[in-house]
Amino acid sequence: MALYETALVIVGVAVLGIVVLPRVLSHRPLSFPIVYVAFGMAVFALPLGLPTPDPIQHGGLTERLTELGVIVALMGAGLKIDRPIGMWRWQSTWRLLVITMPLTIAVTALLGWLAVGLAVPTAVLLGAVVAPTDPVLASDVQVDPPEEGVSDEVRFALTSEAGLNDGLAFPFTYMAISMATLGVAPENWLQEWVVVDVFYKIIAGVVIGWVVGKAIAKYLFRVPAATKLATAMAGVEALAATFVSYGITEIAYGYGFIAVFVTALTIRGHERHSDYHDQLHEFSEVIERLVTSILLVLFGGALVTGLLAPLSLQAIAVGVVVVVLIRPLAGIIGLFGYPNERNAIAFFGIRGIGSFYYLAYGINNATFPGAEMVWAIVGVVVLSSIVTHGSTAAPVMSDLRREATDLDTT
Secondary structure, eight states, rough: OOHHHHHHHHHHHHHHHHHHHHHTTTTTSSHHHHHHHHHHHHHHHSSSSSOOOTTTTTTHHHHHHHHHHHHHHHHHHHHTOOOOOOOTHHHHHHIIIIIHHHHHHHHHHHHHHSSSOOOOHHHHHHHHHHSSOOTOOGGGGGGSTTOOOOOOHHHHHHHHHHHHHHTHHHHHHHHHHHHHHHHHHHOOOOOHHHIIIIIHHHHHHHHHHHHHHHHHHHHHHHHHOHHHHHHHHTTTHHHHHHHHHHHHHHHHTSSHHHHHHHHHHHHHHTTTTTHHHHHHHHHHHHHHHHHHHHHHHHHHHHHHHHTTTTHHHHHHHHHIIIIIIIIIHHHHTTTTTOTHHHHHHHHOOOOOHHHHHHHHHHHHSSTTTTTHHEEEHHHHHHHHHHHHHHHHHHHHHHHHHHHHHHHHHH
């Protein structure tokens, strides 16, 4: 069977599913990611002669594909957040970033070291890659398109958290890389890590993202589309902004993930009530779905072609515990006393493509003993998250929306 033609059929079915599934799965306890992972498992289990989608063997390609998926999702997430940035308005976000995320990293790393026997740098890498929630797979629990997602604290907190913690996981990934290359002792890496990996790269991401966002926003809203071609290309600027912001920031050795999200927020905050925000978001969402569908099919293929082979019972337990226990408890601790919906926010700590990116990046930049085991554990984490959160997102979010509507009418 011709490999190229087979691949075209698989991609075609995946793309068709982007259109069909939202209609079929509406109000059902299934999600887009569950179906695509199952499709990938089925396709790669058949004797079609497809190459094995091994993320370790194809480390460079894995890193680039997942990187693309994350930055496109970050732009889409930022463009649909209506709430202006503020210390109190974003209180739930800051708590999740400052308390919940580091706590998740620490506890997961400790479990990886004690329960699975990972070396310290490898355990830290495990904690860093599973800590960020995912903007790619979390669309079912994110805010609605522009002008429609203001009042729901659960959706806002999860969207803003996913937008920022994908970038803030990088310092901890670099911590693991520094430990693996320079030694575990803090005196070997701590100073440079704090100055460069924490302060400089975060600040560079924020500043460059804001500057790029301001520049693009001024063009977008001052020069309206005046020709048929310009109208037909409406929304493409979102993709351009994604690539420009990310590329410039990475060239400047900053965190491109942070820059992309800040760029999106800056564009969203400019001419806040313009209808053009809908077109930017819609185009960004289409690209995001296309890339995500391919990544999920490949993940499903990896599951049935050996990704989980290194697992032990302890490793499986750690992977499941990260999803069902560590994140919920860390979320509740971080949100203690605020808001009323903290249990739902804590529960929906969806893991996904971002974890794959960080793991591929870490392993491509340093030697980590037990890398195959970490990939297997992360596979369990993401699969558990897809199944658990994918089957509960629709009914839980529907109930929360119904409760909010009832409160508004009383």
